[in-house]
Every structure is written in C-alpha cells, then in structure tokens.
Amino acid sequence: MNQVNPMAITKSRTNPPLIIEEKRIEEVLSYPILLSDRLRTALDEANYFTTDCSDVVKLSDKISDMLKAVVRLCTSSPSTLYERPIRRIVFDVTKNLERAFTLIKKCKKRSFLHRVVNIVSVSDFRKVVGFLDSSCADMKWLLSIFDGGIVLSLPPIASNDPILSWVWSYIASIYSGSVSDKVESANELASLAKDNDRNKKIIVEEGGVVPLLKLLKENSSPEGQVAAAVSLCYLANEEERVRVIVGEAGVSVIVQVLGDSPMRVQIYVAKLVALMAEHCQLAQEDFARENVIRPLVTSLSFDIFIEDMKVKVAAKQNIHTLVQINKELERKSLGSSISSSSRPGLGSPLSMHYPEGSNRGGNHRKDREYERPEVKLELKVNCAKALWMLARNSLSNSKKITETKGLLCLAKLVEKEHGELQVNCLMTIMEITTAAESNADLRRAAFKANSPAAKAVVDQLLRIMKECSDSTLLVPAIRAIGSLARTFPARETRVIGPLVEHLSNRSPEVAAEAAEALGKFVASENYLHVEHSKTIIDFNGVPPLMKMLRSHERAQLHAFILLCHLASNVGENEALEQARVLNALEGVDRALISQHPELKELIPKARYHLNVYHSGMLSRRQPY
Structure with a gap:
C-alpha cells in the first residue's frame, strides 16, 4: 500500500x-x-x-x-x-x-x-x-x-474580492477568446484600471501585461489594438508598472506597431510611448535603442514637406504645370506604398527619416492621405507629446530628434499650429536646447549658425516672444533661447531685445525666466559675456531689473544674479551708477544669500567692480 x-x-x-x-x-x-x-x-x-x-x-x-x-x-x-x-x-x-x-x-x-x-x-x-x-x-x-466568452460569476476563491475573478476572466478571454471577446475584455480591463490604482496593481500582478501586448501586436484587428493600447496607457502611469511592460519586451512591440498601423491605432500607441517615457527612465533608454524617434517624427511631419514643396513650385509655375506636378506627387506616393523595395521619393516625408528599402508605415500610407483632419491632428499632438517626454533629461533622444530632421519639423509646426500641438512642439524644442546647453557636441551639430533647422527654430522662438502674451508659450520659448545663449554672436542683438522687454512682463514667472535667460548670456562661461552685457544695458535693461528686486524670491534671485554679472562685466557703465545698483547689492537680504550660495561669490565681486569705477574708494576698502 x-x-x-x-x-x-x-x-x-x-x-x-x-x-x-x-x-x-x-x-x-x-x-x-x-x-x-x-x-x-x-x-x-x-x-x-x-x-x-x-x-x-x-x-x-x-x-x-x-x-x-x-x-x-x-x-x-x-x-x-x-x-x-x-x-x-x-x-x-x-x-x-x-x-x-x-x-x-x-x-x-x-x-x-x-x-x-x-x-x-x-x-x-x-x-x-x-x-x-x-x-x-x-x-x-x-x-x-x-x-470561451467572458464569465462574470464569482468563484468562492474570489468571493471577498470580485475584481480578482473579473480580471482572471478578462485575461483568459484575451488569451483564447474570439476577436470580439478579446476587444471587449481589453476594454473591460481598461475600465477597471481607470477606476483606481489597486485594480491596476491586480491586473499587472495577475499577468495582464503579456496578453495585452500580444493583442496590441495582432494587426488583424485595429479595434483590438486600440483597446490593448488604451488598457496599457492606464497601467503606465507609475514607474514599477512601466518596468513590467519594459521587462515583457513591450518596447519593441510598441515601436513595431507605431511604425506600421492605422492612424487611429498610432494615436494611442504614441500616447503610451509618452506615458512610459514620462514615468520611467529605463523606458526612455529602451525606446532610444529601438529608435522610436523615427516613426514619431515621420507621423509628426506627415503632409508638411509635400505641402511646402507644392507652395514653392506654385510660385514659379502656371496652373497647368501645377496640376501635372500634383498628379506626379500622388502617383509617386501611391507607388511607394505599393512597392516597399523602391526608395521613397525626395518629396516624401519618409525619405527624410527612413533608410533605403524601409517599408515601415508603407501599408497604411495611402489611407493616411484620406484620414479626417481631426484624426491627423490628434496623432500629431500625441507624437509631439511623446517626443517631448523622450527628450526630457535625455541627451541621446535629443540627438536622435535632431538627426532625423525633427527640429525643422517642430519649427514648422510651431509656426503653423496652435493649441496643444504647438505647446508640445515648443516643449520638445525646449528640452532639446536644454540638452544642447550642457553638451557642446550637440550644440555645434544642431545649432550652428548656418543650419536651416536652427535658424527656423530661433525665428519661431523670437516670433513667440514678440507676438505672444500666453505664459504657457512664453516660458518654454524664453528658456530655450537662454539655453542657446552660447550659440549667438555679439551682433545678434535681435535676441537680447525681446528678452529685456520681458523683464517688465506682468507675469512674475515670465519676468524671472527672462532674467535667468539673460543671465546665461552674461555669465563668465559665455565667451561674449562683455559684449552681451553692453547690449543689455543699451536696451535699458537695468531699471526693470531694479523693480524685480521687489518681486517674489525667484525673480529676486535671478535679478540679483544678472545685476552682479553686469556689474562685474561692465562696472564702469553709468547706467549702473544711476540706478544705484551698488546700494541694492549692499542691502541684499542675508536670508536670500544663505538659501542661494551662488550669490556669496557674485555679490562681493560685483561690489568690488562698482567701487573701482564709481566710488573711487578702492584704497579704503578691502580688495576682493
């Protein structure tokens, strides 16, 4: 026995x-x-x-x-x-x-x-x-x-937690159900995940990520892909859950779907990329390795370059010739979508982003031309948001955007678009310029003086600074100009003028940003700090700075920093004496100095230079 x-x-x-x-x-x-x-x-x-x-x-x-x-x-x-x-x-x-x-x-x-x-x-x-x-x-x-089918009855094991049995039933249906059951189950998981974080945790712990990624990859059902992408979007709002998606090889699946899917699918996949990049640095790095930048820039630049080409040709040709050129462009676009082995035409936006022989997105290229304008706009909004999140605090992704002609595309969208798309593009530019500020190689490669893309970006930033009053646009534009301070020659006074004007902006946030940006022009690290200092004073920048000393702490800080640099660089200028800058520096609040150590060195140095040129009492004071 x-x-x-x-x-x-x-x-x-x-x-x-x-x-x-x-x-x-x-x-x-x-x-x-x-x-x-x-x-x-x-x-x-x-x-x-x-x-x-x-x-x-x-x-x-x-x-x-x-x-x-x-x-x-x-x-x-x-x-x-x-x-x-x-x-x-x-x-x-x-x-x-x-x-x-x-x-x-x-x-x-x-x-x-x-x-x-x-x-x-x-x-x-x-x-x-x-x-x-x-x-x-x-x-x-x-x-x-x-x-088969979705079972909503409760087994005894889940009597105290019905969510558990529902999650099991939905996930099992995604694994082995019919197409309609898979779509319905993915939508139900999205609804549960939308309710609270506990449901999201249960879905991830019970293995819901793998079938959702599998459903996202199945291009036979766009509805299923959308449902899977929406569910994953609700899950991807916390670093630990994003790491689970990354650990299940989700990044490669997402990039593949983004490159070759209908627009309505790409909208939610781009949103998923943005969420993952926003909440997890590991996802940022994996997306960089999988080169997600290319399909994003391609979707963002759709129609832009073809339209520009038509406008340029129309200026030189008569109506009959323009009709023939339009037919030729349509024929080439259709031909490139049928034959993936041929190289895209030079008028195609894909020719600027994909290497020879690439067919990513080719299966749906013809359909895109006939999509509704609101669908195209939503896709571009989400692609721009994804680029913004990918470029944030990431030098490698910022470089990739500049290498794919992304800067020129972003500049054109800032010029032509409004609302959320314009803001997202502007924020992406701001992140790229922030990376360029700390990396000389990127700064020289992407923002050299004779670069058309760099010129287009600077032109749009200056246009916003001159024409716009919305701080949502002004702040990133001013910050981007400040990050590019080392790239401007001394004769580029058109940049200094608008910044000085915004020192008097009604919004303390905008004024503080302008002061901080000007501080980067006149800092000792900038080779042309003396010339830029003279230009700021010539544009009458000292009086608004003195008024900012009575504003909130951040505005005070950057106003004092800028005044210290001006005093150290051009202390002999009479405008500083007339504004009584020395008195202001001597009366600075000690609490402000203790909270911001950089002032401990700048203020004594600025006082010394002002005393040398205006007080004539160098012998009576302790040398700096």
Missing part, C-alpha cells in the same frame, strides 16, 4: 503561490490528482465514520475529474493557456484535499490511546465537506473561463 509522506504534505500545505509558480503547470496539477487517488485508498482502510468518509471521497473524485480536464487543456493548447488562475485555484484545492486526507487517515482502526489523542467529530467532516464544495465550485468556474 502506498503511503503518503506526512512531511511532504506539510511542506506542500505551507507553500505559498509564488513558490508553486516556479514549477511547471503539469507538476502543479499532478500532485492533487495523485492525492485524490490516495484518498480513495485511505477510504478502504477507514473503520470509523465510513459514510462521511465516502461523501468526502465522492467530492474528491469530482475534483479529480475536473483537474484531469484542466490537464487536457494544458496539453492541447499550451500557448493560449492562462496559467495564473489555474495555479491559484489548484493551490487552494490541494490544501483542501490535504485536509480531507488527514481527516480520513484518522478514521483508521488503531489503539485506544491513538483514538483518544486524535478525536474525530462530525463537525470536522462538515468543515472538510464545505472546503471541498468550494473547491468544486472553483474548478467549475475555472473550466468555464476556458470555454
């Missing part, structure tokens, strides 16, 4: 689900089936409560039959099998079968002392029967979710 090792049963009873998951699913299922067979053997040896023991074994036989049905599912379709609920439910089933086995073993005829020590009562059998009934219901529910 086969005997069960009590130590093995005890060990299995205490195993948590995480340890069981390390085993193969066949091993997880084989043990409770074997345990059910041993229950029947123990029934033959029972001498007490034989009727109750028989009822217990009947329930265990039902459970064993259902376990064997699950085994057949595992062997017939292992690739579409969702294991998570199987492991969780079988773990509980195993514990209940172990309880039943232990109880029946106590009913074996032994010595009187052994029976006294191991007292068995009817209530013990009632408890075990209740546990086995719950296990039967759990197994019936488990088999039902693999029959």
